[in-house]
Amino acid sequence: MTASRLTQHPLLPWLALQHTHGIGPVRALKLYQTLGEHWYLPENLQQTKLSTEQLSQLQTAHFELLEPILAWQQAASNRHILTWDNPDYPAQLKAIPAAPLILFVEGELNALTRPQIAVVGSRHPSYVGKENTKTLIPALVEAGAIITSGLALGIDGLSHQAALDAGGISLGVLGSGLAKVYPKRHLRLATELIASGGALISECYPWIGPLAHHFPRRNRIISGLSLGVLVMEAAERSGSLITARYALEQGREVFAIPGAWQNPLAWGCNQLIQQGAKLVLSANDILEELNVFSVAEVKVLAANSGELLPYPELLDNVGLEATALDVIVTRCQQPVQEVLIQLVELELAGWVASVPGGYVRARRG
Structure with missing residues (x-):
């Protein structure tokens, strides 16, 4: 196929970049930024040191992918396909290394550009982890934050639900395609999330199911969209720590709630605090570190000093x-x-x- 076929739809060049062996997001974006938006023209590609096979793959128009992608988008008015050069692509995410070349969004597109705080944690949280989530999220929502998480079981799902219950907006970043919401038990939550002004986001093609290697990659999007990452509860080898590591690499703030050293679910958070994450005792501990919320006033209910404690x-x-x-x-x-x-x-x-x-x-x- 010739490069002229890539001009038949603006999505085709990005599909070609995504499906060329040996070219990941970092190298692909460098190619785009060096050669310009018409990088795929033969005269431009001649300047590169790519192999003959890579040059051939880069000039392949993936019509077999384009058709089902466009069919998914056209099935609903709130579905969007954002390539890296799209003006609606969120700037916060665009600034990270290895930003997704293509982003699929279902829901309110403007929500992606509003100030977000990522909340992650154990899939099997303790009672304390659940209570901390229910207590902290409403205060963050009141300050104007959008709550971003991964729609997983445990802290992720609780964070989304707490944001919705507080009248806020929440974004779910999936490790599967948007037509294959995972876990299935959160399909209703995903629907409510969209209906409440939020959105679902993924770099996977809509029809792709959940695969193990998708989730670590998904975590870089969660942190990349956000101003900071709050780790509610995490074991020593928790996937939440991957999100925290991405946040540090991306220059984002990392927050963690401490716990008793006897509690295995507190080990990850305690380690993050030892390594420099900010210890969180209240929502204000988070808000005061983020400039966009520096003037936010969070109401704190005062204890009733006149009430006697029973027993x-x-x-x-x-x-x-x-x-x-x-x-x-x-x-x-x-x-x-x-x-x-x-x-x-x-x-x-x-x-x-x-x-x-x-x-x-x-x-x-």
């Missing part, structure tokens, strides 16, 4: 991590039956919550 001695012995019943009994030095009665009353009043492994201090406490 304060027992309550003091229930921590933010799951505390076993026998441990509480030992600490309080009270009969088991009496401790159980008090715990039930505290649970009904919202001071503690029953979780696998015992009891934890609830949000009110």
Whole structure:
């Protein structure tokens, strides 16, 4: 095929770049920036040191991909295909190394350019991780942040839902094509996310299913779109730490919530803090580091100092991590039956919550 066929649709040259062996996003963008938007013309390609095979691949027009891509886009008015040179391509993402050559978006395109905070964490969060997510996200939304995450189970899904519940906007970056939302149980959440003014984003072709190697690559987009990354809860070898590493490489802020060293799900966050991530105790710890939110006023509910704590001695012995019943009994030095009665009353009043492994201090406490 000749280079003239690549001019038949503006997407074809980018498909050719994406499907040339030995040319990744970094080299592809360098080629584009060096030779200009008409890089694919033979007289321009002659200036490169590419192999004969690569030159041939670069001049191949991928009509077999173009047709289903355009069919996907035309099926709904809120579907968009953004090549790197498109004026609607988000500048924040465009500035990172290895930015996607082609981005598929379903939803509100303008949301991609608004200030975003990425929130990531464990797929199997603890009670504390869940509560921290539900508590911090509304304050970030109130300050004007869009919440960006990966639509995965656990902290990702909880972050999206918390943003929507707070009346905010959320963006989901997928490790699959937009026609193959993964996990399937989050299909309804994805639909709500779009309906609430957010969007789904992917660099995969719409019909591509989830593959293991897609997700680490997906993480660079999550951090690349955002001003900073908040790691809610992460084990020592968590995928969330990959997102944090990308954030550091991209010059983004990294935030982490500390936890007890006995909790394996806190190890990753504690390590990030040791390495220089900002320790987060409230939403203001995040907002004060990001210039765009520097004037934001986040309302903090003051504690009612006139309210007496019920069973304060027992309550003091229930921590933010799951505390076993026998441990509480030992600490309080009270009969088991009496401790159980008090715990039930505290649970009904919202001071503690029953979780696998015992009891934890609830949000009110």
